[in-house]
Amino acid sequence: MSIKSFASKIFAKSVRKKIDKWAQDPFQTQQKVFENLISEAAQTEFGKDHDFASISKIEDFQQKVPIRDYEQLKPYVEKMVAGEENILWPGKPLYYAKTSGTTSGAKYIPLTKESMPHHIEAARNAILCYIAETGNSKFVDGKMIFLQGSPELDEKNGVKLGRLSGIVAHYVPGYLQKNRMPSWETNCIADWEEKVDAIVEETKGENMSVISGIPSWVQMYFEKLIEKTGQKVGDLFPNFDLFIYGGVNYEPYRAKFENLIGRKVPSIELYPASEGFFAFQDKQQEKGMLLQLNSGIFYEFVDASEFFDENPKRLQLHEVEKGVNYVMIISSNAGLWAYDLGDTIQFTCLKPFRVIVSGRIKHYISAFGEHVIGKEVEQAMQEALRETGARISEFTVAPQINPQESELPYHEWFVDFEEEPDDLNKFAEIIDKSLQQQNSYYFDLIEGNILQRLKITRVRQNAFQDYMKSVGKLGGQNKLPRLSNDRKIADALQVIK
Structure with a gap:
């Protein structure tokens, strides 16, 4: 030790x-x-x-x-x-x-x-609480990567400004500076795809022990690592022992991450x-x-x-x-x-x-009075993935208020599948049943024939990344909304797919 x-x-x-x-x-x-x-x-x-x-x-x-x-x-x-x-x-x-x-x-x-100081202390304390509970501290000797925004700052009337993650990068304690990756120059690359490529080059031969970031963007980093090296992330980084994340629920990503890594890795969730x-x-x-x-x-x-x-x-x-x-x-x-x-x-x-x-509070579906929230759709997706063995990269949900012909309206789930279920109808049934159990308003609308059962729309690989890029929100702290009360994202995805 x-x-x-x-x-x-x-x-x-x-x-x-x-x-x-x-x-x-x-x-x-x-x-x-x-x-x-x-x-x-x-x-x-x-x-x-x-x-x-x-x-x-x-x-x-x-x-x-x-x-x-x-x-x-x-x-x-x-x-x-x-x-x-x-x-x-x-x-x-x-x-x-x-x-x-x-x-x-x-x-x-x-x-x-x-x-x-509280932004810095809380992130530090999360790791220290993990060490105090588990006794595992060997990861502090390895390399650590924090996928974040550029640390380059602008200034307005004597006050510096930038993305929070970029500001925080200036406060990495001295005892972690030698362990920290990527390099300052790479961290300053503005284009997210170019930045991830540079991070892959810098880290692929290193002893990475801690990896941190929003799951959707860490997933992109992992996929590029595998594409570049032909190895699972856990094989490439045998001492990778802690994943730190925040910003979105990790559960819909968990099966995909375990497949990319090749094993389970302990994790810590943050709410910054x-x-x-x-x-x-x-x-x-x-x-x-x-x-x-x-x-x-x-x-x-x-x-x-x-x-x-x-x-x-x-x-x-x-x-x-x-x-x-x-x-x-x-x-x-x-x-x-x-x-x-x-x-x-x-x-x-x-x-x-x-x-x-x-x-x-503004990300919900209540086009018909159903009041469906993010936690409910994430739990429903989680149940479907667990029961079918499917894996996804990303998903979002929107109402279809004006379906074709004489169809009833429905919720449309846009899904980028990593591995599709054997029976897509069964997959949709599991999600719909879970939503009905969680949300009595949704149940009443289905039972009353106001809504029909939800529908799954497949999107091509990386369609969500392309959408985020098209609206200038690829990477960093940006997150795809899980659900919307309108068709703005849905319509954009229809074009991309």
Whole structure:
């Protein structure tokens, strides 16, 4: 065992104890975070506009500060981007994480000197919790790759900006610099396909032990490795011992990855976003990720079924229940206040608080009142893959409202199969049955002959990658929506296929 490996075990136990301390006292932890946020921001423009000086309890905050999404917060953000100080948080941000907005073009999410360290610590702590639980630390001696956006940053009025993953690349600790791949020059390549090709060349002969990224883009890297070397990833990298991922549910990819790797590899799930690092998988045998309650973020939750009501009830941690679909609302030391992320989550455990990401509040199908969400389609797909032995590369779902002739409407599932099932009709039946069991609205529509059973549409290999490339979202942190309430993606896929 190397000195680095030995030291990591000692450090991991120390960090695990600190995490357990705040996780076992969640309500007091969140109360302290809330009080600190209000105190620190009281003299900002936002704090004065919303009378932070008179806020003494959470109920006051909920009365004075309405839920906002980026569009509604944008007037304040624009002042910050223009160079003004003390707008949403004291001083100026350290960075802006630039993301693609659906309605407002580019979005500029502030990262402050108070919020930035938590992005780094949470990712580190996820690995340390894994070491503390399993005792496996040998991977720290191998090479590690993090598939991410370019670390090259632009600047606006004295504040640097770029993709979150590119910003984080500047914070890789010194003790990992020699292990880190790819090279800085390769990481700066803008074209994703060219970048992946360069990463393959750099890594194919290395002792890779940790690989991290969004599954769909890691899959592309694995496929190119196999194409280049003719070897399974697990044979090429015999010490590959940990896969770290986030951004999408891994389960639909798991069978495909095990085939590409040639064996099972332990994994850690993360829940990072430009707005904050919210959760990570802290236990291998527990479902869900530990909600980060001590990271400068105060959480509220709104039942997704009530979210679009005029005054939806904002719940605190002590009011949530397991298995309910909630929209997560955050206030943070990055200067986001009662901010609607757009994510929906479900609690899998309340002692400690663990969550799964169930989808996006705007990514759903309810063309007929069925309210189908991402978690439901992913679980249905997972069941079909498990029962049939099929493997897929990617899929998305859209409603078909105007079918040909006198057909009933239906849900259309676009699937890129790695290995097709022997009986595609049976595959569709399994998915449809699972959806009916999970979603009573969908069941009623099928039973009432309002909808017919879903249909599977095969797409050619790499059609989804080509679609993402066509809309300028190939690689990096970009993710294909699992489902849509319109035919925009479906129509584009019809052309591509």
